[in-house]
Amino acid sequence: MAEIKAYPFVRQLRSEASVHIQSFSRGRRRRSGRGLAFWFAPDGASIVEIPMDDRDLPFLFNSRSRDFQAVSVQGIVVWRVADPESLAERIDFTIDLRHGQHLGQPLDQIATLLTGLAQQQAAQYLLDRDVGAILAAGVEPVQAQIEGGLTASPRLGEMGLEVVAVRVADISPAAELQKALRTPTFERLQQQADEATFQRRALAVEKERAISENELATQIELARRQEELIAQEGSNARDRAQADAAAKHIASEGEARTIRTIQQARADMERARVAIYADLPAHVMLGLAAREFAGKLEKIEHLNVTPDMLTALIGDALAKRAS
Known part of the structure; x- marks a missing residue:
């Protein structure tokens, strides 16, 4: 301006x-x-x-x-x-x-x-x-x-x-026409969105199924391994029982042999001693018995000597002198 x-x-x-x-x-x-x-x-x-x-x-x-x-x-x-x-x-x-x-x-x-x-x-x-x-x-x-x-x-x-x-x-x-023109595109995009949602859900279901199958396979494998573990533990227990039984058997046999050896030795000693006493005179045997008996007694308050005992002793002594 x-x-x-x-x-x-x-x-x-x-x-x-x-x-x-x-x-x-x-x-x-x-x-x-x-x-x-x-x-x-x-x-x-x-x-x-x-x-x-x-x-x-x-x-x-x-x-x-x-x-x-x-x-x-x-x-x-x-x-x-x-x-x-x-x-x-x-x-x-x-x-x-x-x-x-x-x-x-x-x-x-x-x-x-x-x-x-x-x-x-x-x-x-x-x-x-x-x-x-x-x-x-x-x-x-x-x-x-x-x-x-x-x-x-x-x-x-x-x-x-x-x-x-x-x-x-x-x-x-115009607004009405613009809305009508947008409808096919909107529907197509909505269908694509629904398809994407369906595919996403299907993929999620597939993943869940795969996870369930993996879990089931894991449980089956764990059960199989547990079964093997139980079987192995049973086998180990049987082996241990058999080993313990064998060890006890061997120990029992050893103990039995030891007992038999001791008893055999005792029996041999007893036979030898009996063989020694077999040729001794009666009065000697009687005297040994009396000594043995006296050795086990702590105190003797009374001693009874019967005529029978003296008769037997005198008879044996006379028999030895005559021979």
Whole structure:
């Protein structure tokens, strides 16, 4: 926006380099250029200010496809003024000489013009295709259609306007149609998810079965080893019992042989002693018996000698003397 300072009888205008200024006095153009600064008399003066920088124009419009489905197109058109003098002849850019603001809405007129042309190009593209093909192709074809149509438009060239770029951000159908189009994909993805869940559960069941089989095999192996251990322990116990029985048998036989040897020795000694006593006289035997008997007695209080004993002793002594 131009800066205007008021002084008595005259005024001063200062403009930026991004705007084109045209000054008219009494119907004649006095000055024309970018970034001008000058003094002027307000009486009979008219000043035009045209922006020369690139301008962004967002757009959003609805159209329909060949199969009568509502489709909305959203994007932006970047435009600029290529010929300010031609544009000033078509659209009024006159500014207020006090505040430097446009008296009308020239930028809105340009926006309406560009939006209408862009919508016309997009509608031509959409009407030739079904909504499925439009959505599958994406934003590039309709963007190229709009940009090509605006660039080749003779009206914009005559007005001194130039389209710098066109960017289409989104093409979307109506909410109901969008939901309907999403349903097959959603169902397919849901089926894939269900299949993945089923496979995961099947894999989990298979793993559980493998784990159970491993546990069962481990239990069977442990039972077999335990059976072998019990059998081995039984065999070891039998071997130990047999070894103990054999050892006891050997010990018993040894002890029996020892006892038999001792008894045999005792018997031999007894036979030898009996053989010694066999030839002794009776009185000697009697005397030995008495001595043996006396040796085992601690105290003798009475001793009875019968006639029979004396008769036998005397008889034996006489028999020996006679011989």
